[in-house]
Ligand code: SF4
C-alpha cells in the first residue's frame with residue numbers, strides 16, 4: 259500500500275479502484291480528506307488512514323489531513339470549509355451516505371455561489387453507488403443528484419480512470435468554481451486494474467478565508483450556478499472522457515447501429531461488441547453531467563438505431579430520447595424503455611450480451627453458464643462465531659414481553675432481525691431505530707425496543723435519543739457497543755481513543771452522552787455475561803420512560819486479532835458427548851455457527867470457533883468444556 263504514496267511518475271501498479279482514487283487525490287495535491295465509512299468505498303479511508311499512520315510512525319508529517327468523520331454531513335462540512343479556505347478537499351461517501359450529506363451539499367451550493375471566487379480550492383465529492391445493493395439497503399442511483407444540484411459529474415469506467423478523473427476533477431472544480439461529483443459503482447471501486455502513476459501534487463497546506471461570500475439573493479445565486487453550468491457544457495464537449503470507440507469487426511449489415519454507455523457498462527459493451535465481431539461505434543461517456551450535447555447529437559445523426567447500455571435508471575436513455583426527438587425522431591433508441599435492459603439489479607457481461615446480440619440480429623456470444631455440479635452447503639446469514647451481539651440478543655430474548663416491537667439499525671447487529679432471533683420489525687437508515695421505537699410505542703402502546711450500534715449512535719443516534727427523552731417516551735434503547743465501525747472494516751469513531759491519523763484522541767463514552775442528554779436509566783453491561791445482561795434488561799424494560807442499556811464488549815474478531823498480535827493463545831472448546839443430551843439449544847436457539855450436528859451428535863468446528871466460551875453458560879448441562887480439559 260505504501261507505493262500509493264511513494265510510487266513515482268511512470269511506474270505501474272496493480273491496484274484497487276478505491277486505492278486509485280487516493281493516488282489521484284494525492285497527484286492533485288489534496289490537502290484534506292474526510293469521510294464516514296461505507297461499502298463500496300471504505301477502502302479510500304482505510305488507505306488514507308494507513309498512509310498517514312505510516313508517515314507519522316517514521317516521525318514525519320503527512321502531506322494531508324485525514325479523518326473518519328462522525329457522519330457524511332460532518333465530513334462534507336469540513337471539506338466545504340477547506341475548499342472555501344482555498345484548500346483541495348476530497349469527500350467520499352456511499353450512495354445512501356449522500357442522503358445524510360444532501361442538506362449541506364444542496365444548501366451550500368445555493369448559499370455560497372454568488373461570488374465567483376468563493377470556491378478557491380477544488381472540492382470533489384465521491385459518491386459510490388451499489389447496483390445490486392450487495393452492501394446497501396437499496397439500489398439508489400445518485401446520478402440524478404448532479405442534475406438536481408447543477409454540478410458537473412464524472413463517471414470512471416475502470417481503475418485508470420478512477421485515478422485520472424479524481425485528479426482532473428479538482429482542476430475542473432477550481433475552473434468552474436463548483437464542486438465536482440465523481441460517481442462510481444461497486445464494480446469499479448472494488449476491482450483491481452493496471453494503473454499508470456502520474457506525478458504527486460504539492461498540497462497548499464494552509465488556507466484562509468476573507469470577506470463574506472454569502473448572499474441572501476437566492477435567485478441570483480441560482481442564476482449564477484446555471485451560468486457556471488453553461489461553461490461546464492463546454493468542458494464536457496471537449497472532455498477526453500467523452501469519446502467514440504470504433505470497431506471494425508468485419509461483419510456489416512444493412513442497419514447502422516451505434517451503442518452508448520457509461521461507467522462499468524462501457525467495459526461490458528466494448529467486450530460484447532468485439533465478441534459479436536460487428537462494425538459499430540461506441541459512444542463512451544465519462545463526463546455525464548452536463549452531457550456533451552453536440553457530440554451526442556452528432557452521434558445520433560450518424561445512426562438509424564442507438565442502443566443505450568447503463569445500470570439502474572434510464573438516466574442517459576431519457577436524455578438520448580429527448581435529443582433524438584429534437585433532431586428528427588428518425589433514430590430508434592433501444593434500452594430500458596423498450597424492455598431490452600433491466601432497470602433493477604447489477605449488470606454483468608451476460609446482462610448486456612443478450613440484448614446487444616438481439617438488436618444486432620446475431621447469436622448471443624456469451625453461452626449460458628452451466629450450473630455448478632458442486633453442492634454447496636447452505637449457510638444462514640448470521641453474526642460471526644463469538645460475536646457479542648448474539649449474546650445481547652440471546653439475553654434480551656429471554657426477558658422481553660411477547661408483544662414487544664423491535665426497531666433495528668444499520669450495522670452487523672441488524673442480523674439479529676433474522677432467524678432465530680427475529681428481533682426487527684423495521685430497519686432502514688442510519689439512526690432510524692430510536693425514532694422508529696418511539697413511533698411504534700406511540701402508535702401501538704406496546705413495549706418498544708431500539709437496537710443501535712456505537713458508530714451509528716455517533717452518526718445519527720443522538721438527536722432521536724434527545725427527542726425520545728424530552729418527550730418522555732417509554733422505550734428501551736440498546737446501544738450495541740463493540741468498539742468499532744465493524745461492518746465496514748473496523749474503522750474508528752468518536753468512541754475510540756485514536757483518530758484516523760493514528761494520534762491520541764478523546765474517547766467519548768456513550769453512557770456519559772446518554773446521561774448528559776437526561777436519561778434516568780443508564781446501565782453498562784458486558785453481554786458476554788448472559789445472566790447479568792438478562793437482569794439488566796429486566797430492569798430496563800420495567801423502567802417507565804427511556805431506559806438505555808449500553809451492551810459493551812469488543813468485537814470478537816478484533817479481540818482475537820489483538821491476542822494473536824500479542825502471541826496469546828485462543829482457547830478452543832469441545833463437547834463432552836457423555837454429558838450432551840442433544841437439546842440443540844446451542845444450535846437452534848443460541849445459534850453460534852461454530853456448532854454442527856452429525857448423526858444426532860453435536861460438535862464444535864475448531865476452524866470457526868472463536869474461543870469466547872460464552873456457550874458454556876448457554877448449555878444447561880455443562881457439556882461444553884475447554885479442549886483438553888478433564889472430564890468432570
Ligand atoms: S446446549 Fe449443551 S446439551 Fe444442548 S446440544 Fe448444545 S452442547 Fe448439547
Ligand code: SF4
Nearest residue numbers: 644850867868871873
Ligand atoms: S466458544 Fe462457543 S460460542 Fe464461542 S465461538 Fe466457540 S462455539 Fe461459539
